[in-house]
Amino acid sequence: MSETPDLECRDISKSFDDFKAVNDVSFSVPQGTFFSILGPSGCGKTTLLRMIAGFQEPSSGDLLIKGKSVLDVPPNKRPVSMVFQHLALFPMMNIGANVGFGLRQRGVNKTDITKQVERVLERVGLGGVAERPVSSLSGGQKQRVAIARCMVLEPDVLLLDEPLGALDLKLREHMKIELKQLQSEFNTTFVYITHDQSEALVMSDQIAVMNQGVFEQVGTAKELYYEPDTAFVAGFVGEANRFTAKVKGSAGGSVEMVTSDGQTLHGLDARRSLSVGDSVDIFVRPEAVRLSRNQADVAAMGNTGQGKVANILFNGANSQLILRDQTTGAELNVALPQTGEFRDLARDDVIHFGWEQQQTRVYLADGEQTDV
Template sequence: MTPDLECKALTRRFGEFRAVDDVSFAVPAGSFFSILGPSGCGKTTIMRMIAGFLEPTSGDILITGKSVLDVPPNKRAVNMVFQHLALFPMMNIEENIGYGLRRKGMSRAEIARKVDEVLERIGLPGINTRKVDELSGGQKQRVAIARCMVLEPDVLLLDEPLGALDLKLRERMKVELKALQAAFDTTFVYITHDQSEALVMSDQIAVMNEGAFEQVGTAQELYYRPETAFVAGFVGDTNRWTGRIERISGEALDLRTENGMLMRGASHGRALQTGDRAAIYVRPEAIRVAHGAEALEGFDNKMEGTVTSLLFNGAASRVLVRPATGGEEIEVALPQSGEFATTRKGDVLHIGWSGAQGNCFAAGAG
């Protein structure tokens, strides 16, 4: 099946600087695809090239199988929602949504019908005559999407559209955006530096760094099986230790950390050798807590430590544990029920985790 969007060897240079460096990807029809990366990595440059606001230095962009390199922005089957929604304050909601249809010369009756239809689909029927400043932030967000979707684009581009919203509204809009995408069955391409937005909403995520894609996969693949050190460190919270590999047996390896701890990790198919400097990444929720070492039998890595901080965040609460042998604090997920739910600063705990949970990469990679 022909993807709705395909970029082939897409490159954009500004002088000698490569903002986008030979990026290729395809987005299946009707899917939610996110480009996730830090500021300045090139994700907005990709979106501007897809929209037609910027020409690639080389490469090709195809919408539903056809190259659009010579097609001006207003003729591409693409529309865009910006972080600052750019709704017209002097127009009511129906006029805002119908603006693009009027530019196409559609009749007033047909515009009214289409506006009513799209307002119904975004869950805001009957607000046609209201002004923009009478709407909440979430309602404005949906109206901005409706203004794009009424034009029936093949691809909707979303440039960090939740960035200007407060935290609680942003959390709600993540769920609503995913529901809207499914309701319209339109391909969404979403760019963000916020990993939570990408992980919650996306069918596929491309993690971008310094103009190139590090990895493309599902949220689960990026989180549990990162392919590069950058992805391991950028996506989700993680503990990181660096040192030198002392032993390798199959995918299992032993790494002597810089403060002298011997730690078991896994190469997961990466080409690592004895003597290499390497880094191990372990997720906080992969670490088990206990009151005694005997409860951690079978774990490759075990140690005793003291709780130095409680990072309370509801279901995502963590504690920082300082190992008795010294070294950096270790971030550990705090159980939400049972005897450890009331853990406090100063408590002594035993912690342990499986070596298979430790993703190991060459030190310095990423």
């Protein structure tokens, strides 16, 4: 018999007049899972999180925590805690008072509050600082205090509303690792919303990609990146070169397509679902493209060309080239290999490129995927 999930949403919808912000969303989150909801601004993720917290009522559907519906349970009685984007720490209280605030609201005696606050501060790496003012903390330490304030209440589910959004880039990168470590330490179910794909990919056990009120796909980071179900997921998760094209021919599972600027591309149509004349969207990851100064090195690949370096975007290990196809003029974003082979590559240099058919992800233009 399967274990009851910590959180389950069944056909949850939320409408504001004629606008449906969340549209029949269903999912479940097993105990101890780091579950992220990833999507652009306005996709409905914050509305969904607020319904789980109890700050908004669903228009329809059901919400269950540990197998029990919480629709009629007020926010302060639900076994959830929430970390807000701006943390909402009380500046007039010291660290210990902030962390113990919820316990005081519950009527826990002072001695027990002191013990529980010290215990949870130790677990988040802030032992011995309970008497210090909140203003003395760095941004990352404030994040840990906000989490400690929630975790001292021992919630079944911790909700996190884009908590890293206000941090600078370097601290945000550090806190991604810390948050994942804290979640593992407490073994508490985290439900995390973000528009930042890097946050979701690095930290999550499962990710739901949300768009226009619905989940486009739920899966692991690798599943979303390497096997996107829809064109939206392929374009939103990770970097990708995108082409629009029409199917020119198909034989033996291989499909030939011609882009809007006249480039011929090849992909695999494993389901044999494409027909000549179909409009398709094509996605190719920058790291899938191989570079070579010798045409023979890429000649056997399914898609080849010659491009002039239009720009070099240096970003250490994540450096990229912008190539302009010598035949069509189309631009191609290519990950720059870190072998040192192309270290002396300069703007206006001409180089050969290619990628295999199986690296070409193809979707019917109406959004239906072909399995490539």
